[in-house]
Amino acid sequence: MSLQTVFFQRRPRGVVLAVKDGKTVYPTAFGKAGLELGADMDPGNIFRIGSITKQFTACAILRLAEAGKLSLQDKKEILPYAPDKFFAKEIDAPIVFDIDEHGHVIGLTKYRTVKCRRSGFNELSLIL
Numbered sequence: 858m859s860l861q862t863v864f865f866q867r868r869p870r871g872v873v874l875a876v877k878d879g880k881t882v883y884p885t886a887f888g889k890a891g892l893e894l895g896a897d898m899d900p901g902n903i904f905r906i907g908s909i910t911k912q913f914t915a916c917a918i919l920r921l922a923e924a925g926k927l928s929l930q931d932k933k934e935i936l937p938y939a940p941d942k943f944f945a946k947e948i949d950a951p952i953v954f955d956i957d958e959h960g961h962v963i964g965l966t967k968y969r970t971v972k973c974r975r976s977g978f979n980e981l982s983l984i985l
Contacts, residue, residue, distance in 0.1 A: 870898050 870888025874881060886898035921927035 872898060872900050872902055872904075874900060 870890065872886045873883065874885075875883035884900040886900050886902065888898050890896045890898045890902055918927060
């Protein structure tokens with residue numbers, strides 16, 4: 858069953874982006890961005906960070922681990938790896954990757970205090 862078939866049969870909404878060798882090879886969007894207005898989804902849509910944090914956090918952690926910049930055995934602060942203006946100044950404690958005893962990535966703590974602006978960042982920077 859193709860990706861298009863799944864999306865059209867079940868009618869979810871979302872954005873799919875495939876990257877190969879650092880180049881976007883498949884950007885597409887399915888469904889409606891806002892059911893009230895009827896606006897279509899677009900590959901450039903920006904999503905709230907809360908519910909989609911885990912998979913991107915896991916990807917970032919594993920990429921840093923592969924590069925030897927992060928140990929999966931230790932909790933590490935994310936701030937050294939984030940763009941300078943990504944986090945709000947009012948954060949009162951370091952943001953860390955939470956990794957439970959089974960090695961599952963729980964996500965970013967205090968994600969509700971994270972602020973990001975589109976200015977100066979590409980989509981990947983906004984996610985990471």
